[in-house]
Amino acid sequence: MTGRGVVMELTACEKALLNGDYGQEAKQLMEVMLKVAEINGATELVEVKNVQIGSTGILAVGGESGINFLGRLADAGIRFRIPAFTNTVSVDINQWQRIGIPREYAEAQLKGIETWARLGAIINCSCMPFICGAIPKLGDHVGYSDTATVIFANSYFGARTNVESDLLTLAAAICGRIPSFGYHLDENRLGQVLVNVKAKLRQETDYDALGYHVGRIVQDKVPVFRNLDENMSTQAFMQLGSALASTGVVPLFHCLGITPEVRQNPYLYGEKNVTAEIEVTDKEVRATYRELNTTTDPKIDLVFIGCPHCTVEKVKYVADVLADRKICKGVEVWISTPGVVRELALRSGDVQRIERTGAKVLSDTCVVLAPTGVLGYRSLATDSAKSRVYMSDFGLNVRFGTTEQCLEAAVKGYWEVNDV
Amino acid sequence: MSELYKGRSISEGIAEGEALVTSQPLSFFGGVDPVSGIIMDRGHELFGVKIAGKVLVMPPLKGSTASTYTIFRLSENRLAPNAIIIGKADTIVTVGVILGKIPAVDNFGFDPTMRFKTGEKLRVNGSEGTVEIVSKGG
Numbered sequence: 013m014t015g016r017g018v019v020m021e022l023t024a025c026e027k028a029l030l031n032g033d034y035g036q037e038a039k040q041l042m043e044v045m046l047k048v049a050e051i052n053g054a055t056e057l058v059e060v061k062n063v064q065i066g067s068t069g070i071l072a073v074g075g076e077s078g079i080n081f082l083g084r085l086a087d088a089g090i091r092f093r094i095p096a097f098t099n100t101v102s103v104d105i106n107q108w109q110r111i112g113i114p115r116e117y118a119e120a121q122l123k124g125i126e127t128w129a130r131l132g133a134i135i136n137c138s139c140m141p142f143i144c145g146a147i148p149k150l151g152d153h154v155g156y157s158d159t160a161t162v163i164f165a166n167s168y169f170g171a172r173t174n175v176e177s178d179l180l181t182l183a184a185a186i187c188g189r190i191p192s193f194g195y196h197l198d199e200n201r202l203g204q205v206l207v208n209v210k211a212k213l214r215q216e217t218d219y220d221a222l223g224y225h226v227g228r229i230v231q232d233k234v235p236v237f238r239n240l241d242e243n244m245s246t247q248a249f250m251q252l253g254s255a256l257a258s259t260g261v262v263p264l265f266h267c268l269g270i271t272p273e274v275r276q277n278p279y280l281y282g283e284k285n286v287t288a289e290i291e292v293t294d295k296e297v298r299a300t301y302r303e304l305n306t307t308t309d310p311k312i313d314l315v316f317i318g319c320p321h322c323t324v325e326k327v328k329y330v331a332d333v334l335a336d337r338k339i340c341k342g343v344e345v346w347i348s349t350p351g352v353v354r355e356l357a358l359r360s361g362d363v364q365r366i367e368r369t370g371a372k373v374l375s376d377t378c379v380v381l382a383p384t385g386v387l388g389y390r391s392l393a394t395d396s397a398k399s400r401v402y403m404s405d406f407g408l409n410v411r412f413g414t415t416e417q418c419l420e421a422a423v424k425g426y427w428e429v430n431d432v
Numbered sequence: 433m434s435e436l437y438k439g440r441s442i443s444e445g446i447a448e449g450e451a452l453v454t455s456q457p458l459s460f461f462g463g464v465d466p467v468s469g470i471i472m473d474r475g476h477e478l479f480g481v482k483i484a485g486k487v488l489v490m491p492p493l494k495g496s497t498a499s500t501y502t503i504f505r506l507s508e509n510r511l512a513p514n515a516i517i518i519g520k521a522d523t524i525v526t527v528g529v530i531l532g533k534i535p536a537v538d539n540f541g542f543d544p545t546m547r548f549k550t551g552e553k554l555r556v557n558g559s560e561g562t563v564e565i566v567s568k569g570g
Contacts (some may be wrong), residue, residue, distance in 0.1 A: 044527045047530060051442070067501050072501060180523065
């Protein structure tokens with residue numbers, strides 16, 4: 013119960029958990045929490061407003077073994093005491109049959125979802141819980157586990173979280189606190205590399221390219237962007253963060269004049285600890301597009317839009333771009349959203365407009381977590397740099413381009429080679 | 433006389449086994465098959481090697497946070513290493529070994545992947561944070 017020899021103050025609830033009053037599994041989770049605090053030099057636990065339960069995908073949770081562990085927690089009477097939003101999962105809860113997911117696979121995932129619900133989780137199944145009610149304010153501590161979620165929360169809201177271990181967010185959901193180290197502390201949140209953006213960013217995917225490029229350079233240093241458009245869309249902000257976190261290991265960035273911490277204290281967050289400066293021009297952005305588009309085979313069998321999950325505005329934009337054209341036979345198109353966004357888009361008529369073309373508006377899942385390989389897809393086109401990184405690692409041929417280029421490829425059935 | 437090395441306790445318990453040493457970072461999620469306990473990362477020097485029952489000596493992990501559940505699943509399937517000795521334990525491996533009840537030690541002040549050799553018989557005391565070379569093996 014010590015961190016660097018410091019006695020950790022525990023609440024009555026935490027003491028009871030550690031004592032085994034709620035079973036062996038909860039005891040282990042508390043032991044985990046205290047050991048994680050110790051190895052990271054944390055001397056206290058801080059209260060968190062809400063958490064995101066990670067490793068919710070069926071493979072990530074380790075199939076039955078992970079789900080049975082969660083079930084034993086629920087059997088012992090454990091219920092989450094703070095809002096706990098589930099991250100993206102491997103199936104669309106309502107539409108898994110529509111995208112050809114094998115029944116056995118879907119049922120295993122649905123059993124997991126049922127178990128998280130028994131524990132009291134909010135079955136949000138999205139990397140963008142903010143759209144669904146998790147809205148931290150400046151300085152709030154939260155416990156998130158998906159890199160795209162973490163970097164958005166830290167940067168856009170000025171909330172505080174590390175990329176927390178999945179089991180740690182589970183423990184935090186139960187006791188309401190998390191070890192205070194890393195990005196929970198002021199001193200680790202100061203900007204370190206000034207990124208002078210001279211490139212003209214015209215569309216959301218330009219922010220993907222910017223993030224991908226800068227993440228590789230800054231690695232674990234906190235970037236401070238200068239000259240970004242204060243009117244950039246929420247989706248553009250999401251794209252920038254998720255791309256940055258896919259090539260770098262930094263879960264936070266500041267934008268001068270835009271993000272809350274650096275607006276509140278420009279010198280402290282934007283200047284004091286800055287030791288390097290880089291410049292990004294149109295040349296680097298164009299080069300990144302080319303680099304992310306290395307496949308030579310023009311054939312496309314899957315088009316994916318929605319990493320991070322689409323906002324309702326983005327769904328409307330996709331409907332506008334498709335404009336009642338027909339998706340090419342043999343091409344599957346997935347537009348991924350959180351469930352509440354799909355519901356809104358349905359009421360607004362945008363789901364109908366998109367689905368008339370043959371494309372599908374999905375919830376809960378994404379191309380990275382769904383069993384894309386099992387479904388037999390080989391050649392993907394996507395407007396997400398993060399998905400490009402993961403899916404290439406999984407062995408698919410991947411095209412990265414603007415949202416329009418991807419939808420154009422969906423209509424034609426192949427990628428226009430001169431379009432890069 | 434056996435040699436005793438002092439590190440830091442990460443996960444409690446005492447276990448013995450033959451050392452399996454690698455200096456290349458490994459991700460458990462995607463890198464180790466939870467159904468066979470065999471390393472399936474084609475780019476890894478231990479590709480095709482079974483880690484079950486060994487004392488795995490490794491540098492800090494790489495990759496996904498989902499490695500936690502993979503370590504736990506290996507343990508549930510009785511395919512986990514008997515113990516883990518790691519250069520520096522991060523949160524991911526720490527959570528995995530505690531849940532999987534795998535004794536683990538880190539932080540020796542030297543690189544364990546250089547000190548310990550594959551085939552040596554090691555005794556790991558995760559509660560005390562010590563490692564003993566019981567025999568040189570071979």
